[in-house]
Amino acid sequence: MSDTDLKDERIEDADLRDESLAASEFPEDPDGEPETESESLDEDNRLKADYVRAVKDALWEEDFDRVYELVEPLHPADIADLFELVDADERPVLARSIRDLMGVEVIAELNDWVRELLVETLPAEVVAGFAGELDTDDAVAMLEDLDEDNQRAVLAEMEPEDRAAIESALSYPDESAGRMMSREFVAVPETMTVGDLIDFLREHRELPTEFWEVFIVDPMHRPIGTCVLSWILRCPRNIPLYDVMKREQTLIPVDMDQEEVALRFQKYALISAAVVDTSGRLIGQITVDDVVHIISEEAGEDALLLSGAGDGDINEPIRDAWSGRVRWLIANLLTATLASAVIAMFEDTIAAMVALATLMPIVAGLGGNAGTQTLAVTVRALAMNQLTPSNAWRAVRREMSIALLNGGTVAVIIGLAVSLIFGNPMLGGVIAAAMMTNIVIAGMAGVLIPLALERLNADPAISSSVFVTMTTDSMGFLVFLGLATMSGLVG
Template sequence: MSERGDTAEPLLKGDDADEAIAAAAESRHDEDDRLKPEFVSAVLDAVEEGDAERARDLVSPLHPADIADLLELTPADRRGEVAAALGDLVGAEVLSELNDYVRDDLIGDLAPEQVAEFASELDTDDAVAMIEDMEEADQQAVLDALDPEDRAAIESALSYPEESAGRLMQRDLVAVPEHMTVGQVIDYLRDNGDLTRDFWEIYVVDAKHRPIGYCQLSWILTCPRAIAMADLMKREQTLIPVDMDQEEVALRFQKYALISAAVVDGGGRLVGMITVDDVVHIISEEAGEDILRLSGAGEGDINEPILMTVRARLIWLVVNLGTAMLAASVVGLFEGTIERFAMLAALMGIVSGMGGNAGTQTLAVVVRALATNQLTSSNTARMIGREFRIAATNGATLGTLIGIGSYIIYGRIDLSLVFGAAIVTNNLVAGLAGVLVPITLERNNVDPAVSSAVFVTMMTDSLGFFSFLGLATLFLR
């Protein structure tokens, strides 16, 4: 994929460019339903050449989720340019499908009125997800630009805790009193154009707007018009408290095979509903989050800013550094019985151990990215460069810390320099191995989640020992 520059020239011109665009348009997806690199490059080249119309022609047949994928696969410094060229193809539905970090970058350049317009076209839960992480002043400006009804709904949702049912629910639903008949409900649905069109169940409520049952649309469509809703509805239902954690919500959907569920407030009144499409996202997010927490890799999002990633990973690496130094100090107790370079035996385990921990962090992120199709052949090179920069930053920080620590303990500047250099080297090895090993396995139809750890550990251990002992042999006297 080409990078934009002041002197950039189109990669293809004339008939060659038209043929390349036509070829890319004919086959946009690979066998795993991911956008092909050739298609992504064709769109970027069209934008780079200033041919916005051709770019829109290529992208217009795509589903909003695919357009979101295209923007995520676009280098960060070119996303604004591509989004501007695509114009109204990047609408509210596309923004709701975007990765959080990518969406924040894009809407950061929009006027509050534009963000409000997008938010008004979305369900409440999607609108909240779009604006909840904005700066307070920007968020207030967007809220002020909304219609009073939309603003009230979003402000109400924002008042609930993060990752709760209140944030996840949508307020657009269909509720009817129990005294209505099937025929009256059908007429009500047909005559009210303001009702939501995306629903699978109708909730039956009492005079205090408390849900007392529900009916699936199929039941209503296949029953005589004279049947009362009270006789047709199913009274046993799963109600979701508005303050329930989203992970528990997902577990209830999974346990009871729900399509949608009513959300109730503290008084038992119906305030919204949650649908299975939102829960599928939560299940995936929570499962990945738990695994990444075990490895100390932060959120594990490949679109997360590098400094945030460095900070999240470095904390756990420093903790691991402390535990590794403690283990090495135990071996150091026997230093008097070991020959000339006894301290090497005490310290070389730290080099391999720290490399193994860094490799595990990178590996967890890459395996997740592969599983969720965030990492494809279109952005593999960018991912490798990103992880190399993170590994270099973390390695330099840890190398400096451990070099200072070893000098305080042993009082040898040559040993400190060798130790620090070996830490930096093995962190770079770990970063590259954590990316290249799972990618190679995945492209050879081997499950990277099962097999990658073995190979990454082997590389960090062997190359860690080699770099440390090799440098010691060359420079210690």
């Protein structure tokens, strides 16, 4: 056969492969037209309402073949989104309808609440099968929120090796590196050469299918360096790993909080990092894809804690959402009584000049907003390790300077406006002074309260807002009504 014939044959084979790939990516519908994801996704890459309605109708009619046909073209992440969009009682039926499409990729992408409720409806042996195929960190995320009986039932169905790995991970504190680490990594002794390592990676089929660097360990299995894959591929085979490995590395203690782990990845631009136990032995690794999820989760968590909205997940059961929110509303109710008590002290003053009642909410409201601004900045700085004991007083001085500038600006505006509207310069001066004072107090409270809670080892995101609101409301009413009384504004 000539070179030209061989070339033509290779081109024909390539064309056949391209056609086969196109057919697999865009399966044809019964009418013979290719079905693409654009039929189910809108321009923002969200599942269309019509598509979700079609799936729900097919579930209602028990047309499970139609359900499978609709879901098959979707990416696993989009299938996970579909589970969130259908009703809770439809999720188990959907899982049974799509059969082999309900793989570990979908389980790993599911919302935590949806996954927990769905897993509870599946037989223990099915859940055990999913857990055995998942990476350890994803399997732990799936099982950690199950009640104790269901968790034991699933673990009992698992292979001994997988069960031991998950039980070991569950023994570490919640939201720690031990919970989120993967036990699938590549570690080799420092005595290997580059050629030895390449042969090792090619010959051992049980190694992880995806990794970015190889950990070099000493005889005690303690990490002493790393080699990224690009180095390994470009170095001569006879070079010892000890001579080309990177000795500086960021080691993650197994009990480190996941938020601190995320900060280290961000600070040092890590792709992966070794996790070590208390003796310094390598026991796992954390990769950046896990950390991206943690960064998003922690950022949202702090915002929700500041508002007292609990987990804030729309898939959270109503009872859990109620219990998470109502306790903070009750706490606010108790602190609000203090502000009411302050108002009661000046009952005669308010009765003598009704305009004071009209203006009180302005003073308290703006003070509350100023306090919330400072609080948000402070809590974020604490979470990102930008605010530490070494620069705490500098941060306090900075926020006080901003509060003085804000207070002065707002005080001038409100003072002039009240003077003109009510034709009473004295009243304008009183509200201007009260506004200035309350915004300064709000700035002080917004930075000092979270710093104090942090010093007491309490999460400043959880309860700071309650104390800041109490301070700005109470002090706003006290300063405004107190100045009105002392100034002789009310005869």
